Amino acid sequence: AQSVAQPEDQVNVAEGNPLTVKCTYSVSGNPYLFWYVQYPNRGLQFLLKYITGDNLVKGSYGFEAEFNKSQTSFHLKKPSALVSDSALYFCAVRRANFGNEKLTFGTGTRLTIIP
Amino acid sequence: DTGVSQDPRHKITKRGQNVTFRCDPISEHNRLYWYRQTLGQGPEFLTYFQNEAQLEKSRLLSDRFSAERPKGSFSTLEIQRTEQGDSAMYLCASSSTSGSSYEQYFGPGTRLTVT
Secondary structure, three states, X not given: OOEEXXXXXXXXXXXXXXXXXXXXXXXXXOEEEEEEEEOOOOOEXXXXXXXXXXXXXXXXXXXXXXXXXXXXXXXXXXXXXXXHHXXXXXXXXXXXXXXXXXXXXXXXXXXXXXX | OOOXXXXXXXXXXXXXXXXXXXXXXOOOOOEEEEEEEOOOOOOEEEEEEEOOEEEEEOOOOOOOEEEEOOOOOOEEEEEOOOOHHHOEEXXXXXXXXXXXXXXXXXXXOEEEEEO
């Protein structure tokens, strides 16, 4: 079985400050990890992924995430938050096996950037 | 690349009626996925296709649900004898098996309301 925990339903950050959205996962074997963002009345947009290699991955809109195998975490980060970053963020995991395509998502974290 | 499209965007139906949703994936993508998202939750996997073959179905997909992808292009998801518990956002996603692309790209979703 695979699962994702996003421990914070809501994160508030002042504009210009660094932001972190937390994610921990559970999966048998090696994980593939993803972050998606959802704006109101729109579908999920892919932000970044960890497949293999460097533990720090960079994605769209200045976001990055750090894979930590020992802590089974994949926290999303950005050095300087923008008001336009306000949205719902989802972490997702799947097993790194060919043929295992199912993504398991967390319950989401609502990020609000305060001007 | 026009992205994943879904039709209709909204559907209101009475309990007991049948509904059908359509998904058109990104044109070169051979994998297609259906997910369901309820308020306050992350998307939950329902089923996926590689070309026209349906390779995995979730236990969430009861006998009232059926999905097809007859020519390996667009897909339909039918719900028979709808129930109020079927009210949700139904998301379609697609991905490619070529190269190092592991991420799934999502459509805008079809919001179903069962009255």
